[in-house]
Amino acid sequence: MDNQVVIDSKERVDDLLIGQLKVIQHEKEFCFSLDAILLSHFVTVKPGIKAVDLGTGTGVIALLLAARGAEHVTGLELSQTMADMATRSVFLNQLDGKVKIIQGDLCNIKDILSSEGYDLVVSNPPYRPVGGGYISPNDNVARAKHEVTATLQDVVNAARYLLKYRRGRFAMVHLPERMAEILTAMTQAGIEPKVLQLVYSSLDKKPVMLLVEGVKGAKPGLEVLPPLVIYKPDGSYSNEIMQYYKEYR
Amino acid sequence: MDNQVVIDSKERVDDLLIGQLKVIQHEKEFCFSLDAILLSHFVTVKPGIKAVDLGTGTGVIALLLAARGAEHVTGLELSQTMADMATRSVFLNQLDGKVKIIQGDLCNIKDILSSEGYDLVVSNPPYRPVGGGYISPNDNVARAKHEVTATLQDVVNAARYLLKYRRGRFAMVHLPERMAEILTAMTQAGIEPKVLQLVYSSLDKKPVMLLVEGVKGAKPGLEVLPPLVIYKPDGSYSNEIMQYYKEYR
Numbered sequence: 001m002d003n004q005v006v007i008d009s010k011e012r013v014d015d016l017l018i019g020q021l022k023v024i025q026h027e028k029e030f031c032f033s034l035d036a037i038l039l040s041h042f043v044t045v046k047p048g049i050k051a052v053d054l055g056t057g058t059g060v061i062a063l064l065l066a067a068r069g070a071e072h073v074t075g076l077e078l079s080q081t082m083a084d085m086a087t088r089s090v091f092l093n094q095l096d097g098k099v100k101i102i103q104g105d106l107c108n109i110k111d112i113l114s115s116e117g118y119d120l121v122v123s124n125p126p127y128r129p130v131g132g133g134y135i136s137p138n139d140n141v142a143r144a145k146h147e148v149t150a151t152l153q154d155v156v157n158a159a160r161y162l163l164k165y166r167r168g169r170f171a172m173v174h175l176p177e178r179m180a181e182i183l184t185a186m187t188q189a190g191i192e193p194k195v196l197q198l199v200y201s202s203l204d205k206k207p208v209m210l211l212v213e214g215v216k217g218a219k220p221g222l223e224v225l226p227p228l229v230i231y232k233p234d235g236s237y238s239n240e241i242m243q244y245y246k247e248y249r
Numbered sequence: 250m251d252n253q254v255v256i257d258s259k260e261r262v263d264d265l266l267i268g269q270l271k272v273i274q275h276e277k278e279f280c281f282s283l284d285a286i287l288l289s290h291f292v293t294v295k296p297g298i299k300a301v302d303l304g305t306g307t308g309v310i311a312l313l314l315a316a317r318g319a320e321h322v323t324g325l326e327l328s329q330t331m332a333d334m335a336t337r338s339v340f341l342n343q344l345d346g347k348v349k350i351i352q353g354d355l356c357n358i359k360d361i362l363s364s365e366g367y368d369l370v371v372s373n374p375p376y377r378p379v380g381g382g383y384i385s386p387n388d389n390v391a392r393a394k395h396e397v398t399a400t401l402q403d404v405v406n407a408a409r410y411l412l413k414y415r416r417g418r419f420a421m422v423h424l425p426e427r428m429a430e431i432l433t434a435m436t437q438a439g440i441e442p443k444v445l446q447l448v449y450s451s452l453d454k455k456p457v458m459l460l461v462e463g464v465k466g467a468k469p470g471l472e473v474l475p476p477l478v479i480y481k482p483d484g485s486y487s488n489e490i491m492q493y494y495k496e497y498r
Contacts, residue, residue, distance in 0.1 A: 177472065179471050180432040181469050198473065203476055206474060207475075220430050221426050223455070224426070
C-alpha cells in the first residue's frame with residue numbers, strides 16, 4: 001500500500017534510482033547532488049545502528065542510510081521548509097518507522113538529542129566559509145552552501161557530542177581544499193580519521209571532493225583509498241558510480 | 250677541477266642521474282630512495298633561499314636543493330657516520346660553498362641553529378612509530394626508518410623553530426597512513442598545510458607516499474594536486490618521474 005503525501009506545485013518528486021526511493025525537491029530550494037550519494041555509499045553502515053544526519057536538507061542521506069540497513073536515522077534540519085519536505089519524503093517512502101526528521105539547529109544539539117547515544121553521525125555540511133564566494137539570495141540555499149549558520153567546527157562538535165564512545169563513527173563529504181582543517185578538527189575532537197577517499201572528475205585534474213570517516217577514541221592511522229573517479233572519458237558515469245546504484249536495487 | 254675525497258671499501262659512489270650529482274652510500278647504512286627525489290622536486294625552491302634538511306642522511310636532498318637554486322642548505326644528521334659520508338658527498342660535488350652538513354640532534358635544534366632564520370625546512374623523516382613493525386638491527390638504519398630518536402612532532406617543532414615567520418615553508422615526504430597526524434601537527438605548530446600530493450604505484454591501488462608543503466602563518470586552504478603515478482603499466486618510470494631527472498640536466 002502506497003503512502004499519500006501532499007506536493008506543492010513548485011515541488012517535484014525525483015526518483016533516486018536506488019532501491020525504489022523517491023525524494024521531494026523544490027525548484028527554489030537546495031537540491032541534493034552526487035555528494036550525498038557518494039557519502040551514503042562511502043560510510044560504513046553496520047546493520048541495526050542508530051544514526052544521525054546533521055543538516056539533512058531533502059533527507060536524501062537519511063533515506064539512503066535506512067536503505068543501507070540502519071535501524072533508525074534522525075535527520076536534523078535547520079530550515080522548517082526543508083524539514084517539512086524531508087518529512088513528506090520519509091512518508092512517501094514508507095520509512096516513517098525508521099527515519100525521523102527533526103527541525104532544529106545543530107549548534108544547540110544538547111537541547112535536541114541525547115549524548116553518546118548514536119553509532120553513526122554523517123554530514124554533507126556547507127562547504128565554504130562565509131566570505132568565500134557568491135552567497136545565494138535564497139536563505140536556505142545559502143545556508144546549505146556557506147557556513148552561515150554552522151561552521152565545520154560546529155558540525156564536528158555536534159558529532160563528538162552524539163557519538164558513542166569507542167567505535168562511534170563520523171563521516172563527511174567536503175571539499176579537498178579544507179582537508180587540513182577537517183582532519184585537525186576531527187583529531188582535536190577525539191574522532192580519529194580512519195578512512196579517506198578523494199573523488200576526481202578526471203585523474204589528470206585536482207580532486208573535486210573529499211570523503212572521510214573517523215572513529216571516536218580510535219588510535220591514529222589513516223587508510224587512504226584508491227582514487228574514486230566519477231566520469232568515464234566519454235562523460236558517462238564510471239563503473240564505480242554505476243555500481244553504487246546497482247547495490248541498492 | 251675535481252675534488253678528491255676518500256671512499257671506504259664498503260662504500261660506493263652512486264650517480265644521482267640529476268645534474269652531475271653523485272652521492273656516497275654504504276651498503277650497511279641507510280641508502281636514499283625515490284622518496285628523497287620526489288620531495289626534492291615537489292618542494293617550492295625560490296632562488297637565493299636558505300634551507301635546512303632535517304635528518305639529511307646521505308645528504309641527497311641537501312644536494313638536490315642546492316641544484317634547484319637554494320643559496321645555502323644546512324643538512325642536519327644525528328649519525329656521525331652518515332654525517333661524515335654526506336660531508337664527503339658535498340666535497341665530491343664541489344658544493345662545499347653551498348651545502349653544509351652538521352652532526353647534531355634535531356631535538357636540540359635550539360642549541361644548533363638560529364630561530365626564524367630559514368626560508369625552507371624539508372625532511373624525509375623516519376616514517377613509522379616505534380612499535381610499528383620490524384626494527385633494523387643496524388642502529389642508523391633503524392633511526393632512519395623508525396621514530397627511535399625523533400618523532401613526527403619533534404620534526405615539526407624543529408621546523409617551526411627554524412622557519413621565518415610569514416612565508417617560511419616546510420615540506421615533508423611521509424606515509425599516507427599518517428596524513429591526519431601530519432596535518433594536525435603542522436596546523437597546531439602554525440605551519441598551515443598549503444599543497445599536498447599523493448603518490449601512487451598504480452591508480453587502482455592505495456597511495457604509497459604523501460608529499461606536503463606548509464607555510465608558516467598562512468591562512469587555511471589546501472591545494473590537493475592531481476595524483477602522481479610512479480610507474481607505467483609496463484613497470485618503467487612514468488613520464489612525470491622521468492621529467493624530474495630531465496629538469497636538472
